[in-house]
Amino acid sequence: xxxxxxxxxxxxxxxxxxxxxxxxxxxxxxxxxxxxxxxxxxxxxxxxxxxxxxxxxxxxxxxxxxxxxxxxxxxxxxxxxxxxxxxxxxxxxxxxxxxxxxxxxxxxxxxxxxxxxxxxxxxxxxxxxxxxxxxxxxxxxxxxxxxxxxxxxxxxxxxxxxxxxxxxxxxxxxxxxxxxxxxxxxxxxxxxxxxxxxxxxxxxxxxxxxxxxxxxxxxxxxxxxxxxxxxxxxxxxxxxxxxxxxxxxxxxxxxxxxxxxxxxxxxxxxxxxxxxxxxxxxxxxxxxxxxxxxxxxxxxxxxxxxxxxxxxxxxxxxxxxxxx
Amino acid sequence: xxxxxxxxxxxxxxxxxxxxxxxxxxxxxxxxxxxxxxxxxxxxxxxxxxxxxxxxxxxxxxxxxxxxxxxxxxxxxxxxxxxxxxxxxxxxxxxxxxxxxxxxxxxxxxxxxxxxxxxxxxxxxxxxxxxxxxxxxxxxxxxxxxxxxxxxxxxxxxxxxxxxxxxxxxxxxxxxxxxxxxxxxxxxxxxxxxxxxxxxxxxxxxxxxxxxxxxxxxxxxxxxxxxxxxxxxxxxxxxxxxxxxxxxxxxxxxxxx
Numbered sequence: 001x002x003x004x005x006x007x008x009x010x011x012x013x014x015x016x017x018x019x020x021x022x023x024x025x026x027x028x029x030x031x032x033x034x035x036x037x038x039x040x041x042x043x044x045x046x047x048x049x050x051x052x053x054x055x056x057x058x059x060x061x062x063x064x065x066x067x068x069x070x071x072x073x074x075x076x077x078x079x080x081x082x083x084x085x086x087x088x089x090x091x092x093x094x095x096x097x098x099x100x101x102x103x104x105x106x107x108x109x110x111x112x113x114x115x116x117x118x119x120x121x122x123x124x125x126x127x128x129x130x131x132x133x134x135x136x137x138x139x140x141x142x143x144x145x146x147x148x149x150x151x152x153x154x155x156x157x158x159x160x161x162x163x164x165x166x167x168x169x170x171x172x173x174x175x176x177x178x179x180x181x182x183x184x185x186x187x188x189x190x191x192x193x194x195x196x197x198x199x200x201x202x203x204x205x206x207x208x209x210x211x212x213x214x215x216x217x218x219x220x221x222x223x224x225x226x227x228x229x230x231x232x233x234x235x236x237x238x239x240x241x242x243x244x245x246x247x248x249x250x251x252x253x254x255x256x257x258x259x260x261x262x263x264x265x266x267x268x269x270x271x272x273x274x275x276x277x278x279x280x281x282x283x284x285x286x287x288x289x290x291x292x293x294x295x296x297x298x299x300x301x302x303x304x305x306x307x308x309x310x311x312x313x314x315x316x317x318x319x320x321x322x323x324x
Numbered sequence: 325x326x327x328x329x330x331x332x333x334x335x336x337x338x339x340x341x342x343x344x345x346x347x348x349x350x351x352x353x354x355x356x357x358x359x360x361x362x363x364x365x366x367x368x369x370x371x372x373x374x375x376x377x378x379x380x381x382x383x384x385x386x387x388x389x390x391x392x393x394x395x396x397x398x399x400x401x402x403x404x405x406x407x408x409x410x411x412x413x414x415x416x417x418x419x420x421x422x423x424x425x426x427x428x429x430x431x432x433x434x435x436x437x438x439x440x441x442x443x444x445x446x447x448x449x450x451x452x453x454x455x456x457x458x459x460x461x462x463x464x465x466x467x468x469x470x471x472x473x474x475x476x477x478x479x480x481x482x483x484x485x486x487x488x489x490x491x492x493x494x495x496x497x498x499x500x501x502x503x504x505x506x507x508x509x510x511x512x513x514x515x516x517x518x519x520x521x522x523x524x525x526x527x528x529x530x531x532x533x534x535x536x537x538x539x540x541x542x543x544x545x546x547x548x549x550x551x552x553x554x555x556x557x558x559x560x561x562x563x564x565x566x567x568x569x570x571x572x573x574x575x576x577x578x579x580x581x
Binding site for chain 1: 376378397398399402403407408410414415416417418419423426427428430431432433435437440441443447450451454490491494
């Protein structure tokens with residue numbers, strides 16, 4: 001019984017997530033939800049480096065792009081999606097080491113600026129290395145994920161939206177489980193220590209550079225993973241997958257949803273794109289609305305929706321030591 | 325003669341024209357309390373910065389238990405067994421008391437990525453050892469009742485105790501305390517004094533920067549006096565209190581008795 005009491009909300013959410021294909025009103029909305037799952041993976045990974053480790057990486061879409069191009073080019077060359085995906089995510093992680101080694105030597109806004117430059121460089125390379133990436137036209141005709149063959153049972157194909165949805169949901173749950181284990185551990189405390197007081201973290205024996213590099217590389221692995229699945233499901237990509245707009249989308253989802261929480265990025269990545277769809281008429285003003293919203297949130301709810309919810313909850317419950 | 329735990333040899337630190345530490349040599353022996361005193365700007369904190377690796381010496385050498393640590397990174401020196409506190413209380417103020425102490429001990433755990441993800445045997449062992457250490461230190465510094473409180477809700481003296489606790493959690497051989505009673509009232513100063521004596525009683529060598537003379541005379545086994553970056557005296561408390569050069573440095577020439 002205590003299991004249900006403790007995990008009731010999570011089970012309910014999981015049940016709703018699993019039931020989505022039966023209640024979704026249209027193919028169009030379904031496609032948005034599928035993309036939201038991938039954005040959620042990207043936002044969760046940005047949360048690791050920005051939210052927990054305190055390093056504002058603005059090269060995030062660059063690594064999304066590396067994952068996307070990796071899967072696009074490898075699967076078009078005949079490599080199975082199930083090999084191309086981890087290879088592309090590992091490629092994003094490896095390039096993350098190369099980018100992290102110089103940029104993580106800078107701090108604060110300098111790190112943000114240097115990673116911003118790196119992100120732009122990745123987008124420019126994608127748009128100009130014509131022989132490899134197809135230049136501005138990008139890559140078209142990317143195959144959908146190859147079916148998983150289960151000997152004696154049959155195979156799981158990913159041609160339908162429902163199958164694709166369960167695929168991205170599985171990856172989202174995997175990312176959530178991974179991040180949960182990581183941040184609610186001594187290792188996660190180490191990331192937060194670097195965010196909170198780098199000099200003291202160093203003084204208590206933490207190689208802060210290595211800690212930051214690890215968080216950065218893991219974050220890039222997961223956003224590369226999201227990018228790879230995105231390319232395969234969409235069927236075509238262009239250099240815009242690595243554009244700064246995508247980075248800022250992740251950033252907005254994260255800041256509005258709530259930094260340094262696990263629910264926040266997921267809430268942000270679902271609520272905002274869905275809200276945008278229902279506010280179609282306001283689409284052209286969306287940047288103004290988000291600009292104002294972002295300023296309000298940063299001033300009044302610096303920890304986003306989840307942070308606001310927590311402080312509200314604490315106020316109702318009265319002052320008692322909460323779990324951080 | 326007993327082998328020194330820490331040996332500092334001809335240490336010099338220059339900041340563009342200013343000599344902050346001028347050719348200082350001294351030793352710290354196991355299980356003693358060595359206090360460094362001197363007027364403001366005498367180079368005491370810079371000296372701690374050099375020993376703990378936060379600053380790189382212009383020249384000179386530092387040895388811990390005979391092994392050279394000159395110019396090593398702070399985290400390496402911490403792992404070798406020198407923990408420190410800072411003059412302005414430095415804590416992980418977004419986290420709870422227990423988290424701060426766990427972070428103090430973290431460097432003594434394996435803390436592998438894979439083991440953390442799969443909750444493997446080494447993760448479990450790390451967790452048990454960390455919890456035991458946190459409980460032990462909580463008890464030692466007398467903050468058991470505040471274990472799950474956030475740092476920002478602690479009083480000043482509790483924060484000072486916690487910062488010493490964070491240093492202790494790393495199982496140091498030598499602990500460097502930079503003005504642990506700075507800005508505290510008499511009563512709180514006594515709490516810290518008792519804590520320092522308790523730390524020393526547990527077999528940990530203490531190196532202390534302090535201004536409050538009564539406390540210094542009370543605690544120190546030996547005293548080093550710095551003035552304008554140079555060591556002007558070294559000895560037992562009663563010797564130091566009679567040393568004319570020290571009196572001059574503190575009170576000026578005309579007070580020379």
